[in-house]
Amino acid sequence: MDWSQSLRLVAPEELLSIAGLVLLLVAAWGGDRAARAITWLSVAAIAACAVLVAPALCSGASGPDTLAFNGQYRADAFASFAKLLIYAAAGASLIVAPAFFERVKAMRAEYPILILFAVLGMGMMVSAADLITLYIGLELNSLSAYVLAAFLRSDDRSAEAGLKYFVLGALASGILLFGMSLTYGFTGTTSFAGISTALHGGLSHGALFGITFMLAGLAFKISAVPFHMWTPDVYEGAPTPVTTFFATAPKVAALTLTMRVALDAFGSQAHAWQQIVIFAALASIVVGALGAIGQQNIKRLLAYSSINNVGFMLIGLAAATPKGASAMLVYLAIYVAMSVGGFVAVLMLKDADGAPVENIADLAGLSRHRKVLSLCIAMVMFSLAGIPPLFGFWGKFVVFQAAVQAGMVPLAAVGIAASVIGAFYYIKIVKILYFDEPAMKAVGKSDWMHQALLAISALVISPAGYLLTVWLGHYANSAAAALFGAV
Amino acid sequence: MMGFPILSLMLLVPLIAAVACLLANANAARLIALAATLIDLALGILLWANYDIGGAQWQFTERAPLFAGFQWALGIDGIALMLIMLTVFLMPICIGASWKSIQSRVGEYMAAFLLMETLMIGVFTAQDLFLFYIFFEAGLIPMYLIIGVWGGADRIYASYKFFLYTLLGSVLMLIAMLWMANDAGTTDIPTLMAYDFDPAAQKWLWLAFFASFAVKMPMWPVHTWLPDAHVQAPTAGSVILAGVLLKMGGYGFIRFSLPMFPEASAQFAWLIIGLSMMAVAYTSLVALVQTDMKKLIAYSSVAHMGIVTVGLFAFNRQGLEGAMIVMLSHGLVSGALFMAVGVIYDRLHTREIDRYGGLSINMPYYALFFMVFTMASVGLPGTSGFVGEFLALIGIYQVSSWVTFVCATGVILGAAYMLYLYRRVAFGDQKHADAAAMPDLDWREWAMMAPIAAAVLWMGVYPESFLSPMRADIAALDARLARVKPEGDAKLRVGMPKVPAPADLEGAH
Secondary structure (H helix, E strand, C coil): CCHHHHHHHCHHHHHHHHHHHHHHHHHHHHHHHHHHHHHHHHHHHHHHHHHHHHHHHHCCCCCHHHEECCCCEECCHHHHHHHHHHHHHHHHHHHHHHHHHHHCCCCCCHHHHHHHHHHHHHHHHHHECEHHHHHHHHHHHHHHHHHHHCCCCCCHHHHHHHHHHHHHHHHHHHHHHHHHHHHHHHHCCCEHHHHHHHCCCCCCHHHHHHHHHHHHHHHHHCCCCCCCCHHHHHHHHCCHHHHHHHHHHHHHHHHHHHHHHHHHHCHHHHHHHHHHHHHHHHHHHHHHHHHHHCCCEHHHHHHHHHHHHHHHHHHHHHHCCHHHHHHHHHHHHHHHHHHHHHHHHHHHCECCCCCECCEHHHHCCHHHHCHHHHHHHHHHHHHHHCCCCCCHHHHHHHHHHHHHHCCCHHHHHHHHHHHHHHHHHHHHHHHHHHCCCCCCCCCCCCCHHHHHHHHHHHHHHCHHHHHHHHHHHHHHHHHHHHHHHCC | CCCCCHHHHHHHHHHHHHHHHHHCCHHHHHHHHHHHHHHHHHHHHHHHHHCCCCCCCCEEEEEECCCCCCCEEEEECHHHHHHHHHHHHHHHHHHHHCCCCCCCCHHHHHHHHHHHHHHHHHHHHECEHHHHHHHHHHCHHHHHHHHHHHCCCCHHHHHHHHHHHHHHHHHHHHHHHHHHHHHHCCCEHHHHHCCCCCHHHHHHHHHHHHHHHHHHCCCCCCCCHHHHHHHHCCHHHHHHHHHHHHHHHHHHHHHHHHHHCHHHHHHHHHHHHHHHHHHHHHHHHHHHCCCEHHHHHHHHHHHHHHHHHHHHCCCCHHHHHHHHHHHHHHHHHHHHHHHHHHHHHHHHCCCEHHHCCCHHHHCHHHHHHHHHHHHHHHCCCCCHHHHHHHHHHHHHHCCCHHHHHHHHHHHHHHHHHHHHHHHHHHCCCCCCHHHHCCCCCCHHHHHHHHHHHHHHHHHHHCCHHHHHHHHHHHHHHHHHHHHHCCCCCCCCCCCCCCCCCHHHHHHHC
């Protein structure tokens, strides 16, 4: 494999690096006046990357042709699927930002650039075929994310969120690194293919510890129980556009990375990690549901909801089959649409002065004066709860279908029964919006960009979304086939 | 058979009208809703007129591979046809019942009702397992909103209870469906109805479906959501809940549990029959002591549904036909009774039985209609209630005389609580001046009551119109269940004819 081939495979990452560096220079000279222009240029760069990665997904690329730099990096259909979701989520987080930051006079040019570098890191994460690539991608993403969480530096909550995220994220990275070193020590290689071959014969205790620690570190990043504690605090404290970003893009990246580690590197020892994943899945579903019930702040509630959703996605991982992987990808795509819709709706909740309204009690009777917005929030809530005919149901459906086909009927039954607990707090929001007397707090006007994004997400999660199932299923299947083809 | 996708059209008309209602003002929304439900009624009549009795089992079938993993597959048999007719018949009446009593957020209300109609017709027409599930489950959303927004004082508790109870019931059914689709390799309901699942697995599948349908039905002891939901829902909400939503449970048993899991059905028949006996006897007694009219009718619904389940699990033709007629009759009668309560509630704003009395003096026509529906609920011969209960009890009598004995007490108790209710409301002295001053029915209320009364009498006098479309389908189901049919406890023996002695013959001369 020659260098030109490798460089061609990593074209999206090159484009992102160059765009990030050039825009950084523009920002240094242009200052904050150029922030809006830089935001749009970043969106354009991300869109160009999407064009670059799409062919690999359409052709279902897999096999040795997709390996770059001597097996360090893999640009297959699976990575493309994840990257497209990441780009979509990052684009949405960029588009919603100016309207939010300009009100508090904090629209600085660093925001889009940090997002670009985070996206670059995530692109490396999902394409990693080696522990070292994995770690570099993860840290590039995390370091950008820590700064983003604390982006409103004069706001105490934002600073606290940044610090918490940094301390706990560093701890998680340490745990992950420890697991990686154990894995390397007991298998003698850092490449996923090599680890898979080395573990084929059997599993030593050391390697088992390696798997466990690596999964623990990754569980931090996907905020699965019992490593979820930072999520509500960070989601609440970070500026809402950043929360939109955290809830979507890094989730996609970390989950697909976990899939690649579990199914590719440790794929030959699936029974060793399946019980860990099953526990994390069920615990996330239950804790995410119970924790959300008492929340007063809508962002905290959505944080618990994301923990809950990660639990459902992990059920697909627990199945450890191509069908399960495909189901996870479908769920992720729907989850991104739901989360973007949810957080954009939160961004649109403003009082008469334009200050954000985050308290759930202040949303009482919103349906009387903001009919369309309430309808969209209600749709997002029912969709997150997985009530048909909204599209959120389809994500749960395919995941449970995969579990049943893998013979894990008890897991599916317990998981779906626990989803009823979650339904309680989702319908509580609907109750507050529709049944209660109006509090008339959230009366502020919303930006047309926000309205457009919300309309798009609402359309995707509406029953019309089912028309996408054939198409979505096809690409998810080919991505999952590429993942399993690499084993 | 028509090539025209009439079933899709019936689903589409209320759906489009629902969107239009959201955008329209109050008066326009009322008119749009009425027009859409009347169009659906016309389409329903067209459907019945074109239904070929004795023709193919599944008619008006449509198939479109729109989705991954399941299909847009519609089609009806006679059983579904009758339930669709019930739905489209009750819907315009529901809109009429809400014409004046709903004054706030009319557009959203009408939209919720029309959405409900789409979903109910969808449940009865779906021929794909997962399409059925989507329609079945989606009904929770509009009903939750109807109870929660336009309901009575304790509406929030009632709406939560309704939502979570029914959701918990049906999610396990989804897992069972996934397993079935995986095992049989198809999601086509007609194919699955003829597929023989492993009897050991059937047990679990049956229980999962039972969890869903028993809550929806509702069977004792998971019926407790029903009185709350009924009492708090607005009049039309109660009508649609009692009239059609409860029928989804019975339809589920007849479409899924019985034909797909015959062995398990036979194995668990004692469970159903036990719970049904309990429901009939116990909830009838509970109904006797209610002071709230809607609650009384709600408990009577549970008792009537007990007769339905007993009839279904008698595993014979009379039982199945009786169960279907009880469902149709109860849909009309309990809907009409809730409407009758709604009429006087609109005038006096209370459902306390004690606040009324002597209404036959100042509201003679009202008292007349109320009498017809009371008698139909009691099961007086000549009304629809009699036909269904009689057939269902004949059906179960072939299986067990004791069960029949217990269930027949329900008929007696039914007469007791309904006549007692009627006496307190319509007869006696006019105790309260405000109740005595209430005007009689206006033309709108006439238009709501008269068609139901006519249908009740039609079904009572000439049930053949309603039985004939279902006959072939029930015969097919009966044939499917033949291998698990229980033995009756009556131990009938054919006696020897008495041979007359020659002496007797001589004496006769």
